[in-house]
Amino acid sequence: MKQIDYDVVIAGAGPVGLTLAIDLGQRGVRCLIVERDPTTGPWPKMDRSNARTMEIFRRLGFADRVRALGYPPEASMDVFITTRLVDPPLAHFHYPSVGAFRQEIAANKGLGSPLEPYQLVSQNKLEPLLKQIAEATPNVTVRYACALAAFDQDAQGVDVRLEPLDDDPETVRARYLAGCDGGASLVRKALGIKLSGSGGLQDMRQICFRSKELYDRIPIGQGRHYYFADTTSASLIVQGDREEFTINASLPDDADFRQEVLDRVGFPFDFEILNVGRWRLHLLVADRYRDGRVFIVGDAAHLVIPTGGLGMNTGIGDAVDLGWKLAGAVQGWGGEALLDSYEAERRPIGLRNRDASGWAASGMGIWRKAVTPIIREDTPEAAAVRDTVTELAVAHHRRVHDMVGVELGYSYAGSPLIEAETGEPQRWDTIVYRPDAAPGVRIPHIWLADGRAMQDVMGPGYTLLDLQGKTPTASLETAFADVGAPLDVVRLDNPFVREAYGCGLLLVRPDLHIAWRGDALPIDSRRLVDRVTGRVLDMIASAA
Structure with a gap:
């Protein structure tokens, strides 16, 4: 048998690949992450880490470091639709600042709120931080200027051919390969995996510029996004440091x-153009997320319109779903269904988020279709156009920023790792987040009596929450120990939490999604453990 150099090789060191590497390293999985570019990307791309992503960063231990790089907590998160920054806004949408949002979260007992607010932080600021954290994480090897050139897999592992920029080609062997290598993914193409949906919808230009004075001089009010009512579909995004800006337009x-x-x-102001790039709008999802020992993650698996912020954030969700499952496979406690469940759980999310992104973009398109070239003129006809645009924008534009249900309410119900309940699972809502503790959803945030957040009391592996405080759990603990899977038992005799979650016991996975709930442990604890660790196929085989 060939020698294994790494448990996992990750191709692509964007935010998704680096998050996966950090998660794997913290779980004791030896991984190598390679990136063809010599360093992190210099230009802004994504600009918002949503509330769920910030919860994930908190669990990984660096949410506060991410916030330090982006918008300060008092900065306005408002959104404007206007003809120019000097003209009266056609529509003004107010959203709470991070500081105000945090106060809202602290003031209630939870359930309806995320644990963490969103955060504006540019990708060219986030990536260097994630790189630094990955390089300091045990079990993680980070190599830039090193391209994945090819790979070949067999039943025991994957041979990965690397081409360092300033050295001879080499081959390393890993148990698994994760392709986090973007929309043009070499890994996906080598596997022959096709993308389904709508591609090449529109060509756009991104103008990235720097100005130390613009943010403070914006006359219509400070905010994060400014959408221009013009014929080029232009928008201006204030990046996290409030000195870099991007204008995206069809030019x-x-x-x-x-x-x-x-x-x-x-109005005239001092600025420096840093870069002009080209990009294209897509709404595409890969037909498969896995081929044997190779997985595709993030933009390699799904490409969405940035409208709604579902690109990188969906990829971060992929990474934390795959990370603990790879750990289970490498460490031997995961069954055959564990890695299969990555596609079963994440591809429906990819499809849902692709469609939600298109729905949000179509809302913006409704008011943009009413824009005509005369809109800036000082005439009754132009005023009528502005009135129509305003009416349509007020009715439809909030789709872009209000998809809280998509961000927090997604469920893995139906996964082979989730113990199903009788009845129809709750339908996901795009805009409204309805918190509950049904198996499949992320455990809702709730504050405990001692001031801790529920998510913060969870162990790094599986966690059994005993909300009655004295349930006998020896049978479940023994069953987990027999398969070698990590389990923490947390006892909280808390009537408020029991009522809020609708049960006395919850079994929560390493990614904080609920795998099972009840008021008493099942008679056959081993069967439940086999379910949640992916030994379902093993169960069937042994029964046969």
């Missing part, structure tokens, strides 16, 4: 990009 190759910035701002 020709020969456009005067400096003038395009000035036209939309509407």
Whole structure:
């Protein structure tokens, strides 16, 4: 048998790949992450880590470090629709700052709120932090300027051919390979996995510029996003440091990009164009997320319109779903269904988020279709156009920013790892988050009497929550120990939490999704453990 150099090789060191590496390293899994570029990306891409992603960063131990790089807690999160920054806004949508959101979360007992607010932080600031954390995480080897060139898998592992920028090609062997290598994924293409949906919807230009004065001089009010009512579908995004900005617009190759910035701002100011890039809108999801010992993750598996912020955030969800399952496979306590469940759980999320992204973009498209070239003019006809745009924007634009149900309410009900309950599972709502403790959902945030958050009392592996405080749990503890899976038992005699969660016992997975609930342990604890650790197929085989 060939020698294994790493448990997992990760191709691609964007936020998703680096998060997966950190999670694996913390779980004791030896991993190598390789990136073809010599360093982290220099330009902003994503700009918002949503509330669920920030909960994940908190669990991994660095949410506060992420916040230190982005918008300060008092900065406005408002959104404007306008013709120029000097013109009266056509619509103004208020959203709480991070500080105000945190006060709202602290003021109630939980259930309806996330544990962490969202955070604006640019990708070119987030990636260096994640790189630094990954390099300091035990069991993680980070290599930049090192491209994955090819791979070949067999029943025991994957041979990965690497091409370092300044060295000879080499081959390493791993038990598993994770392709976090973006929309043009070499890993996905090598596996012959196709994308389904709508591709090449629109070509866009991104103008990235820096100005130390613009943010403080915006006359219509400070915010995070400004959508321009013009014929180029332009928008301005204030990046996390409030000195970098991006304008995304449908512009020709020969456009005067400096003038395009000035036209939309509407007054002279000092700025430096840093980069002009090209990108294309897609709504696509891979037909498969796994081929043997190889997995695709993040943009390699799904490409969405940035509207609604479901790109990187969906990828972070992929990473934390896959990480603990790879740990279970490497450490021997996971059954055959454990790795199969990655696609079973995450591809429906990818499809749902792809469609939600398209729905949000179509809401923005409704008011944009009413825009005509005369909209800035000082005429009755132009005023009528502005009135129509305003009416449509007020009715439809909030789709872009209000998809809380998509972010927090997704469920893995139906997964082979989830102990199903009788009756129909709750339907996911795109906008409304309805917290409950049904198997499949992330455990809702709730504050405990001692001031701790429920999510913070969970162990790194499985956690049995005994909300009655004295349930005999020896049979379940023995069953987990027999298969070698990690289990913590947390006892909380808390009537409020019992009532809120609707049960006395909860079994929570390492990714904080609920696997089972009840008021008494099942008679056959080993059967439950086999279910949640992916030994379902083993159970069937032994029964036969």
